[in-house]
Amino acid sequence: MSGTVHGVAGEDRSDYTKAESKAIRSRSWRLLLSLIAPMKWRVILTAVVVVAQTAVRVLGPALLGLGLNAALPAVLEGEDWGPTWLIAGAYAGTAIVGAALLAWYDMLAARVTQTVLLDLRTRVFRHTQRLSLEFHETYTSGRIISRQTSDLDTIRELLNGGLTQLVNGVLYGVFTFIALVIVDWQSGLVIVVMLVPLTLLLRWFYRRSQLAYRATRVISAQVIVKFVETMTGIRAGKAFRSEPRNEVTFGKLSWNYREANMRVIRLFGTFEPALMAISAFAIGIVVLWGGVRITWDEFSVGLLLSVVLYVRNFFTPLQEVAMFVNSFQSASAALEKVSGVLEEGLSVPDPTKPVAIETARGHLLFDDVTFGYGEGRTVLPHFRLDIPAGQTVALVGTTGAGKSTLAKLLSRFYDPTRGAVRLDGIDLRNLDPGDMRRAIVMVTQEAYLFSGSVADNIALGRPGASPEEIIAAAKAVGAHEFIEQLPDGYDTDVNKRGGRVSAGQRQLVSFARAFLADPAVLILDEATASLDIPSERAIQDALQTLLADRTAIIIAHRLSTVEIADRVLVMEYGEIIEDDSPEALKQGTGKFAQLHKAWQDSLV
Known part of the structure; x- marks a missing residue:
């Protein structure tokens, strides 16, 4: 009976073994899938819309390159504005359709997010009410409040903006790479080579941020617990003049929270410059090789513009991937805590076959x-x-x-x-x-x-x-x-x-x-x-x-x-x-x- 309570209490820490981490992540994803499952068709529609919106966005650089190569020479040589108006109309059309699809996606994603949060918030409240007195005597009210407030807000941030960042980073990057290979396969090889240091960088950032964000959720809960405990027991605190001691304790917790957040910031301070360096190196190689081929009459300025835009567009969204990892790691740590509460078993379960008693005598x-x-x-x-x-x-x-x-x-x-x-x-x-x-x-x-x-x-x-x-x-x-x-x-x-x-x-x-x-x-x-x-x-x-x-x-x-x-x-x-x-x-x-x-x- 006590083991389950101690199990939940033990989850407010950051030093898990690999087996524990794997089990907790599996449990967290099961919870998330159970929340999304009732809305699977809406989720599928959202995915289709976002794929279409991303595909439309990818057409832009190709149209600009085509304009330089075909439409502009037609105007200069024969004053034929037809190709120019055609390409300009197509470019404007992609912008309008892309914007409309993005607005539709935002609405669909918002509905999914709010439905998930409503379900999750209700589950946590209903389940914590049903849990036994033993749980509540062990699991402090401050930690329950943390689960219902800051942890759910973190999950909301992931579902609201984090998924958009992931789509922009991954899906847009994949589509951009495909378009780049179609336009110029040699420039695509440059991206393939750059994927080696890029993969190592992303792997390093993911692992370090996972530990860092788990630590921030633990310390965040400790800050909330101390605040709630102090305010709830304010009469006893004032009676025993414990304000200075409480201030010192809360100050230490706040300092630890600051340090945990600074570790996350330092990770970004290393990741972003490294990403920019890889991006700059790739663009430099593409421009240099493209320029050489232009002198050999094997390449055109319009194609070079398209290639440079595609390479830049491939790396730029990766910063959004990092922001997604930011939201994802924080939300994963929060989801671990919430799923831990929901996994807590009832030590005083309701009977499977209840016996009714209309009028009790009191024996x-x-x-x-x-x-x-x-x-x-x-x-x-x-x-x-x-x-x-x-x-x-x-x-x-x-x-x-x-x-x-x-x-x-x-x-x-x-x-x-x-x-x-x-x-x-x-x-x-x-x-x-x-x-x-x-x-x-x-x-x-x-x-x-x-x-x-x-x-x-x-x-x-x-x-x-x-x-x-x-x-x-x-x-x-x-x-x-x-x-x-x-x-x-x-x-x-x-x-x-x-x-x-x-x-x-x-x-x-x-x-x-x-x-x-x-x-x-x-x-x-x-x-x-x-x-x-x-x-x-x-x-x-x-x-x-x-x-x-x-x-x-x-x-x-x-x-x-x-x-x-x-x-x-x-x-x-x-x-x-x-x-x-x-x-x-x-x-x-x-x-x-x-x-x-x-x-x-x-x-x-």
Whole structure:
């Protein structure tokens, strides 16, 4: 279960073995092909258009050479303007048709690009939502944001402009070479000879840029992670005056990012001058040999003009090939990261044959459950617990005893290593996911509120609930009074993370959300921890209402919340060491009695 998460985490590095690099590239190309496959006919049409546009462009130098050789002498000797107008019209026609085809290609390519990005962005969002809690606890939010923003933008740049650069560089170069050979095969031989140093140069540039761009994607993600982490934890940062330390750390990451980009720039600083030198050398040879042949009356000035233009046109687009390699390497590195997320398997998969449960009663059974996080120690060894429907059970114990782990297993954030967690006799792994989410609801200490109104956040418990039902839920848990005092009442926008309401008020909203959901099983994981003691006492009645007629599991360090439970379980090292009613345990001499006495002494 942990291996897949570690596998993804390990991909944010640049030192791959050859086998790893090959496997990752293969995976990335499979992803790209799967995105393009539904649009194969549109892609084919785009390819046909671009081939036609490139072929039309290649006619230009040949027409100019023909004009010098045939049309111009006709004007000078006999004042016959017919060939001139014919060639000029053909040249203008190629320009107009080429421009029209280029505009058509741009539109087709843009539609393909935007469709691919829409599909990819949706896939990443949908898949990351479905991934288990284990993944999200390992894979930081900053890295997810990097996948959805900078990595997808890099892929967009490749699909938008990079493919055009490739076409101009490769296809136009091939067509130009063919035309050159047709016009003058001897000049074509010069290009063939120049291909040797050109191939070595391109091979060197490709290999070096591949490593360089992979490093830039890794460091780019690290910069985004640090920025998101700092802004998310800004309150803690200000509380501990960590701004100078954060500035130093971020400065180092930014410097590393700069250095990674400078390595890419230095590659171009070597590649482009070398390419220009090969091009100049080839043109010089062609001009020299053409001039010699003109003196021998074996060549003409018009043909020499055509040949020089073709040789220049052959090398000039190669700079665009380098720019394509630039986009391609950066996009390949980005695609590797995105495909890594999409390849991440579900450690909590949906059942292949889900079992439906229309109305859950709430009977829970931990049937010989063994569980541990990843490669760490076993938290629950051969754990068994039977909770009858409608019973309120409180879990107490020291930190690390396994209380929250029980809640996560019951909410199916994780699956047991061995054994099963059952609801009404059905293994949660076989239960229909929709039915399970309606039957089991957890209220956590965080009490997260999403952007939107207070009413929207309460309605999250049951989408489609009427305003009257939302207000009734808020009244049931004691949240109605403070909501009415907000600027716009239930329509008040809570802002990011519920910034307009206090921690205690956010918790009351989360209680209202749970009450509206009306689950058969309710889990309160330190749900009253953010409330002060007077507020906690004030909502005891609300809790009684919230927990009535349903199975409830309360995890709390404050023993005042435990008082409302029918049964108290004291846990230690993943085992239940005490199990009885609160009153019976308080009168005893065990662990709960000691904890309760210590809690009462702290109040005094």
